[in-house]
Amino acid sequence: MKIHLNVWRQKHKDSKGAIVKYSLNEVAPEMSFLEMLDMLNLKLAKKGERPIEFDHDCREGICGQCGLMINGIAHGPLKNTTTCQLHMRSFKDGDTIYIEPFKAKAFPVIRDLKVDRSAFDAIIAAGGYVSVNTGQAPEANSVMVTHDEAESAFDSAACIGCGACVATCKNASAALFTSAKISHLAKLPQGKKESEQRTVNMVNRMENLEFGHCTNTEACEVECPQEISVLNIARMNFEYNKAKL
Amino acid sequence: MWYFKNALTRKNLMALTGLFLSFFLIIHLVGNLQLLLPAKEAQLQYNWYSELLSGSWFIKIVSYGLYASILIHAVDAFYLSQKSRMLSGQYAKDRRNRASSWYARHMMLLGLIIFAFLVIHFKDFWYPYKFGEIGLDADGQKDLYSLVVVAFQDWWYVILYAVAILALGFHLIHGVFSATRSLGLYSPFYTKMVKGVSLVFGIILSLGYLIIPIYLFINN
Ligand code: HEM
Ligand code: FES
Numbered sequence: 442m443k444i445h446l447n448v449w450r451q452k453h454k455d456s457k458g459a460i461v462k463y464s465l466n467e468v469a470p471e472m473s474f475l476e477m478l479d480m481l482n483l484k485l486a487k488k489g490e491r492p493i494e495f496d497h498d499c500r501e502g503i504c505g506q507c508g509l510m511i512n513g514i515a516h517g518p519l520k521n522t523t524t525c526q527l528h529m530r531s532f533k534d535g536d537t538i539y540i541e542p543f544k545a546k547a548f549p550v551i552r553d554l555k556v557d558r559s560a561f562d563a564i565i566a567a568g569g570y571v572s573v574n575t576g577q578a579p580e581a582n583s584v585m586v587t588h589d590e591a592e593s594a595f596d597s598a599a600c601i602g603c604g605a606c607v608a609t610c611k612n613a614s615a616a617l618f619t620s621a622k623i624s625h626l627a628k629l630p631q632g633k634k635e636s637e638q639r640t641v642n643m644v645n646r647m648e649n650l651e652f653g654h655c656t657n658t659e660a661c662e663v664e665c666p667q668e669i670s671v672l673n674i675a676r677m678n679f680e681y682n683k684a685k686l
Numbered sequence: 687m688w689y690f691k692n693a694l695t696r697k698n699l700m701a702l703t704g705l706f707l708s709f710f711l712i713i714h715l716v717g718n719l720q721l722l723l724p725a726k727e728a729q730l731q732y733n734w735y736s737e738l739l740s741g742s743w744f745i746k747i748v749s750y751g752l753y754a755s756i757l758i759h760a761v762d763a764f765y766l767s768q769k770s771r772m773l774s775g776q777y778a779k780d781r782r783n784r785a786s787s788w789y790a791r792h793m794m795l796l797g798l799i800i801f802a803f804l805v806i807h808f809k810d811f812w813y814p815y816k817f818g819e820i821g822l823d824a825d826g827q828k829d830l831y832s833l834v835v836v837a838f839q840d841w842w843y844v845i846l847y848a849v850a851i852l853a854l855g856f857h858l859i860h861g862v863f864s865a866t867r868s869l870g871l872y873s874p875f876y877t878k879m880v881k882g883v884s885l886v887f888g889i890i891l892s893l894g895y896l897i898i899p900i901y902l903f904i905n906n
Contacts, residue, residue, distance in 0.1 A: 447778070460778050513781030544775025609782050611791055612770030614693075624872075644694055653770030654693035656793060657864040660785035672872045679870030681694050 442534035444468045446481065448493055449541040451550050454557075458550065460539070470530035474517065475500060475507065477529055478540075495554035502526040502666065505601030508608070509554055510541040515605035515664045523603060523666045543608035547615070547651045558604050560650045561618060567646035568639035569622040571631050590628055597625035599667045606661035606669075612653030617661040619647050620677030621669045627680055637684035644681055693766060694868075700762045701865035703755035708862055708887070710752055711854075715894045721834065722901055732834075733827040736815070760801055767794040789856035790864075796857040803850035810837060838902040847899045855892025859885050 444465045451458030465484070468477055475497055482492035498506035507524040511517035517527045532538065542550050547560040586594075598621070606617040623640050626632025632639075655674055662671045689699045717739075720732045739745045789796060814820055815830050823829040838844055863877075863884035871877055 449778070510777055510779075513777055513779040514784065515782075539777075539779035541777050541779070544777065546773040546775075548775075608775065609785060611774055611782070612766075613774035614770070644692060648692040651773050653773045654697060654766045655868075656790060657860075657867045658786035658790040660782060663785035664782075671867075672874060672877060675867045675870055675872035675877065678694060678698075678868055679872055682698065682870050685695075 442468045442470065442529070442532070442536075444477070444529070444532065445535075445537040447537060447539045448554070449550075450493065450553055451542075453552055454549055458553075460541075468529050470528070472529045473500065473525060474509075474511070474527040474529065475525050493554060494552045496556065497525055500525040503601065505603035508543050508556070508558075508603045508605060510539075510543060510608060512539050515543065515608045516603075516666055520663075521666055521668050523601075526666075543604050545604075545607050545613035545652070547613065548604060548607060556604070558602070560652070561602050561604065561615070563650060564615060564619050564643055564646050565622060568635070568642040569626070571626065571635065573631070575631070584630060586629060594625050594628040596670065597621045597628065597673055600625075600665075600669050601667055603666060605664050605666060607652065609660050609664040610653065610655075611658065611660070612656060613651075614655045614661075615647050615650070615652035616655035616674045616677065617665065617669055617671065619643050620673040623680055624673045624676040627676065636680055640677060640680040641684050644677070696762050696766055697868040700759055700766075701868040703759040703762075704861050705865050706755050707752065707759065708858060710748075711858075711891055715891060718898055719894065721831070721898050725835075725905075729823055729829070729831040730825055730827075732831045733823050733829055734825070736830045737827050740816070756801075756804065760797065763794060763797050787860070790860045793857060793860060796853045799850055799853040800857060803846075803853075806846070835902055835906055838899045839906060841903065844899045844903045848896060851892050851895045854895070855888045857888075858891060859888035862887055 446463045446465065447460045448463060449458050450461045463481055465477065465481055468480070472480070475495070478493060478495060485492050496506045496508060498504040500507070502523045502525060505523070508516065509524045511524065511527070516522060516524045517531065519527050519531050540554065542548075542554045542556045543558075544550070544556075548556045548558055551557050600618060600621040602618060604618075607613050607615055610616075623636070623643060626639065627636040657671070657674070659671045662669065689695045717735060720735060721728055723731060783791065811830070811833065814833060815828060820833060821829045823831070838847075861884075863881050866880045867877070871880065
């Protein structure tokens, strides 16, 4: 298929970026979106131009490294998939595709489509852990966690930290990301003990990192590749209020 | 002050003030539905009811709470919306709106319409009743009823109210549900229920408020 691309190009952090147009003639529908970009980069390299830089790692939809704004939607048109799991069969011959990096004040662009998401690491560092020595994996039945609790905690833990929630949110809020970690740990006996301190620390860190507030539009859940529930955000609010009251 | 601390505490304050205002809206509607009674009866009863309210020290305290709530709610709304607007990204192609409802995204715009309406509403009814020159009815009570009825003779005034009331309705459909989330209601069952309640609440309240100006316009 023939595909027209409008790609965000930006030399480095402080330079002004702009959309640059490219065209590819031999895109196969079974190619992944990132393979299509690889193809374009090969073409650019052969011409001696600087390739387009973009984030990726596993290309299996589990690491959360990839993350592009594709036609104005985080991770593209397909629901609940990462960019690396999007394939060109989702597009038609002759389509024009806009490719932009995730944008937010807290996520500065490093180059082209590559974004600095270390603000997420800073939020986790503020409390997204349990500070007890867990030792070896315990006997599964020795810690009393019901099946439902375990499943629910796992659902929250499934966040891969890609940043689609922030990119999608009109407020650039990190509420979904932060709350997923807070509720994941608050739902389990190992994490419950420190829940109050953790919540307060992580919420304050999030505030200091230039993320916005939550309006509960629920757009983040819709575009999240892992379908992390917005109820985690309500849980975070609950844990915060419990800690403060 | 605890509520200036961060976005969460500020949203708690918005939620509490918003819910308080929403509760007031129910009472205010029930009181104003008296305007729909037959004209003679309505005039005396409505004016008597208005004097009853303005004479009560309890209502006085509540009304100061309401003024404060509107101001706090609006100031926090403006602060948070403006701050977050600066923090979020701009895209050459933006289809993020596919993931949420327009009224949830435009709470600030809806709020501004409500605020502008409140200024007009206070200037036209609240101020003349409290401080202005106003006629008396057969029982010697201040004739707020006639003031209201005359105001709604103008079709453009009815339209103005309709726009504001619709804005309020959408603000409530998202607002009431959002407030419970901000305060920390996370049970899947109850959050689903609250969503339904918010929708019904927003619709009933806006319909209730819409009927009054339209009825008065048609009937006079
Ligand atoms: C009778 C008047 C009003 C009522 C009953 C009301 C009610 C509410 C409620 C219940 C919420 C949800 C709070 C939350 O998400 O925690 C809300 C949110 C909001 N209100 Fe109001 N409100 C009123 C007037 C206003 C005014 C005058 C403004 C602005 C000038 C305003 C701006 C907003 C905004 C921007 C939000 C969303 C905040 C966010 O971004 O999360 N509201 N309102
Ligand atoms: S590259 Fe790992 S999730 Fe896409």
